[in-house]
Amino acid sequence: MPSCSPDCCLFQAVEIVKVWSEDGAGKVVEIPADMTARDVCQLLVYKSHCVDDNAWTLVEHHPILGLERCLEDHELVVQAQASMSSDSKFLFRKNYAKYEFFRNPLNFFPEQMVAWCQESDGSIPQSQLLQNFLNSSSCPEIQGYLYVKEPGRRSWKKLYTFLRRSGLYYSTKGTSKEPRHLQLLSDLDDSNVFTIIAGRKLHNAPTDYQFCIKPSKVRGDCKELKMLCAEDEQSRTCWMTAFRLLKHGIVLYQSYNVPQQRKSNLSPFSAPVRSVSENSLVAMDFSGRTGRVIDNPVEAQSAALEEGQTWRKRSQRMNVLGSPSPLHPSSLSTVIHRTQIWFHGRIMREEAHKMIIQQGQVDGLFLLRDSQSNPKAFVLTLCHHQKIKHFQILPCEEDGQVFFSLDDGATKFTDLIHLVEFYQLNRGVLPCKLKHPCTAVAL
DSSP, X not given: OOOOOTGGGOOOOEEEEEEEOTTSOEEEEEEETTOBHHHHHHHHHHHHTOOBOSOEEEEEEETTTTEEEEOOTTSBHXXXXXXXXXXXXXXXXXXXXXXXXXXXXXXXXXXXXXXXXHHTTTOSOGGGHHHHHHOTTSOOOEEEEEEEEOTTSSOEEEEEEEEETTEEEEESSTTOOOGGGEEEEEOSTTEEEEEESSHHHHHOOSSSOEEEEEETTOSSOGGGOEEEEOSSHHHHXXXXXXXXXXXXXXXXXXXXXXXXXXXXXXXXXXXXXXXXOGGGOXXXXXXXXXXXXXXXXXXXXXXXXXXXXXXXHHHHHHHHTTOSOOOOHHHHTTTGGGGSTTBOOSOOHHHHHHHHHHTTOOTTEEEEEEOSSOTTOEEEEEEETTEEEEEEEEEEEETTEEEEESSTTSSEESSHHHHHHHHHHOOTTSSSOOOEEOOOOOO
């Protein structure tokens, strides 16, 4: 019998992973044991035919415990799945804030919470803030009050806490940092930080800004979880971001810098990457022999309106010539937005809030939805400075044609697509430009 060469006997173990989308649909994927969360997201991007803008993440969701966290791009999915309970699952979702702290670190680390900023009296440039976290030999420290849930009870205790590379500590004597007054709450190495969902209801939390530290080996036992509660959203974000940086360090920065591309063994699944920054979008005038950038916002607004009228006339000609589309142009302008990823139909205000929060609460994150109070109107839900605001889009009629406006008719658009495209270029009456569409994908 011919002997089998060592090469032909090698095979790679494959694991079964099921991933769920926001609409409740699931997709089963077979992945090798060394496949990272970034790889799985790119595979799902390809299979779902959605745009890869480097914001997709795998979310580890524990419905019974009420916990969620985004897997880091470098984490092995099979390893994460091994620490999950039978009721837990992976969700496929966008998170625009995944690496936002590298772009705007001062928004994530208030001076009063960073120990070395306090002790140096501002003599250390804040530009070194991230370097201190990424440099394993430095000793950054986050400090401040947290509510800590007492083990086995529904009561919470307010304690002064310190987050260091060696773990999370609390002081037994006021704000004292003396070693004899410090008690270890949790280490970082074998734990992950989670957002708590509906913490007030499930755990009688004192505020809405809960998070917890969960040991990796723990699956469904609440007693092993360290339930924590911050005073506000900025404080919670600071604690959770610092935990990630102290735990993973330079690996996070490397993931942030690595372009979103397929590994060589996944090259057949390469998806087209389309990434458009707001700075690359400009209003153009092509009426002459060469294109011209329109710098004047008033002229840009006029050009947008004129383009909308041209589109409408073109649609009318198509219908006259026997276009297969049975829709009248005026009715087409009232439904064409339903094809867009940023439009979410008849969702309630609370659902819009939830989607914005889940996808990162970065400036310019937005969605459009039907108005609940006015059946002919729409609502723009927009995030700015971690606050969620709602702007009503009202229809207005002029010369028998329907337009849409955010500012009581001062700026009018033939359809919602033109309205969104205009406010992606111009802030107008909004607190910021529209930058990131809040998206739900069907797997």
